[in-house]
Amino acid sequence: MAPTSQSGCALLEMRGIAKAFRGVQALDDAQLTVRRGSIHALMGENGAGKSTLIKALAGIYALDAGSIRVEGIIVRPQSPRDAEAQGISTVFQEINLIPTLSVADNILLGRQPLRWGFIRQSECHRRAEAALKRIGLSIDVRKALNQYSLAVQQLVAIARALDVDARLLVLDEPTSSLDEREVASLFEVLRELKRRGLGILLVTHFLDQVYAISDTITVLRNGRWVGEFETASFPRAHLVGAMLGREIHDTPSAAPKTAVETAGEAKPPLLELRGLGKAGMLRAMDLRLRAGEVHGLAGLLGSGRTETAHLIFGVAHPDSGALLWRGVERSPFGSPREAMRHGLAFCSEDRKAEGILPRLSVRENLVLAMQANRGGLRLISRKEQAALADHYIQALKIKTPSAETPIQNLSGGNQQKVLLARWLSLSPQVILLDEPTRGIDVGAKAEVEKLIRSLRDQGMAVLLISSDLEEIVRTCERLSVMRDRRKIAELSGAEVQVSSILRAMSRHDE
């Protein structure tokens, strides 16, 4: 293991990396190797620990354990500035540039050439132009950054990162806001940098792009290292399987479904989408949700699952296609309230931003949707509220000191149960559940799944969005598979198996 400077020595070696946040183990014995003159993709689903790993590399987080070696020498970056001094430059997903400053200022901010304490503007411009030329971009560096497209801004961020004599360039989701043409030109720049011997670490969730550009792949799952693979000899299905923790050859965990649900075909769907979509968000999508049926929505992160729910629930507004409610075409719901009034409920995946009201009590969090649905004037009496809260605290086994405890004091699983109770109390006809079991412990997860099945038995139509394929297979009669913001397959009956979902998810475009 002795570091040598021969050609086999990796540019970056991270070994035994561990990091915990308030008791949650974000990284546990993770490792990563990037070689000179190669592009390495870091893959993993939400919560896999990708961003923690690169933030540790950039000196934003201090590690609990593990070592970082750059060309064999141990480094401990204390800040992004310090990491840059070690040759590690990171471009984060939210481009951290200042839109109203000039391109030149953005590239050189914090290290402008000075004379008598004043910035030498002409020298600045010259250096900025040189930095941009290195990645083949020639633009007016005196213009404000926000005058240029996002793709150019991304390139400027890369130019800034390279201007510090970087040996390793870390790119966090660099393509998430770029269109296909822009992605292609970005990749050209990356290939050129690679030819010059730079090591590039690419974090992305776009499978096609990983296969288009990377040489090697490291997969993380739940903070642990799954493996390192040669991209060329690693089939997509295996990659998807590694990310989700499933082997492609696994036998289906659930017994093959019988054809009982074909009877459901006769019933008209409660809610039907016909080519519903929105430019840049979701390609035209067909979907039928029937009473007494759990419909799964499977797909990787960013595949358009949540977007589908948003378009149905009136959070976002579709620009094409039609929505049928109980077989009658109508305009899509304009707001959550309108959707609720028709008997829809939507439990968001983003518990913190779209779910809880952190400082309000469990009781208030629980009754808010019901109260909003009733309108402001007809207050649900304090007594009814308390009864409702107590009922659900018992029914869903919510662990809380009292109904008056602020919800932020509860654990994630219990917060999730309160949010589920919020929507169940409305007795909706259609309920959209976006990752209802993410981040909650195994016991709570089993309870939530049981709950979903009981909702189906009560005659609700359930749309279950989940990254956990086994969960989908266990609970759904029918499912749609999403990829790259469109629906690519619908499976039902005996086809509802993990292996067929994986096959559909990783199938190469014709």
Add this chain to the structure above:
Amino acid sequence: MSKPSPIRSGSRAGSLLWPAIGLVALLAGNLVFSPGFFHLEIRDGHVYGTLIDILNQGTRVMLLSLGMTLVIATGGVDLSVGSVMAVAGAVAASMVVRGSAPFGVVIAASLAVSALAGLLNGCLVVYARIQPIVATLILMVAGRGAAMLVADGQILTFEHPGFVFLGNGHFLGMPFTLTLAALALGATAWATRRTALGLFLESIGDNERAARFCGVETSRVKLFVYAFSGVCAGLAGLVAASNIKAADSSRAGEMLELDAILAVVVGGTTLTGGRFSLIGSMLGALIIQTLTTTLYNWGLPPAVAPVPKAIVILSVCLMQSPQFRERLSFARPQPKGSA
């Protein structure tokens, strides 16, 4: 020794403790240092005294802080209330001076104009998505000009008995303004706690996106609170004009928006929104007025008065912070459960 009470962070009662202590401390200080502070006297069936003066003088900030509390609960702020006071006073005074309309119509018209002004703020915040502090700054600046326009650039004096009664009359032996403030407080408390408005406001202030996902009509609720704040400012403007029997567009309500915001903050409602306490804001308004009156009684020049005022307010605000109290108890270990 009292039984250990469960942690009640976020409960309303807990947040009232420190403003109440602040007010009591101020009164206690006056008991020692200002002879005659608590002296009450009955003349012609009316009660007079410094305490009554404080209540009477504090009415304007109390009225303003009612509306301000609701606006701040949504995470906004209303800087225009002082100017809306001037507008309301100018509208009422100009109508009274002309003497064409019955007094009921005058009041109604003046409050309607105030509500419209508030609604304008609301539209800027909700539809134009301007930050509340900027949106209401617009009317803060423009409102005073509008008031001047209404009053033709004059200080309009009046002798209308009904209007004069509003700010100077007595009811049940006490200044009528107290009845007015009590009614306004009662109506606001009823509207927020007997309907779901209070819950909606706190949910918007706590997490607006989540509230919208729950079906709360956030736009409508916000429009309402800005309009309501306008009405409260209008009432305060009528009282202020009545007090001096004149509508002085350039001075009426000057700087009072800041007192109202202070009253709300001292009362335990945070500027980031969420939990609010109307009673807390009333206590805050009284603290401010008691301070002003006390310093005046002590003969402090008005130009210096803001300094001690700032110190008292800062200490009340600091004492409300659990982190600060924790530090204090670190510095000076205190026996637990001594209360």
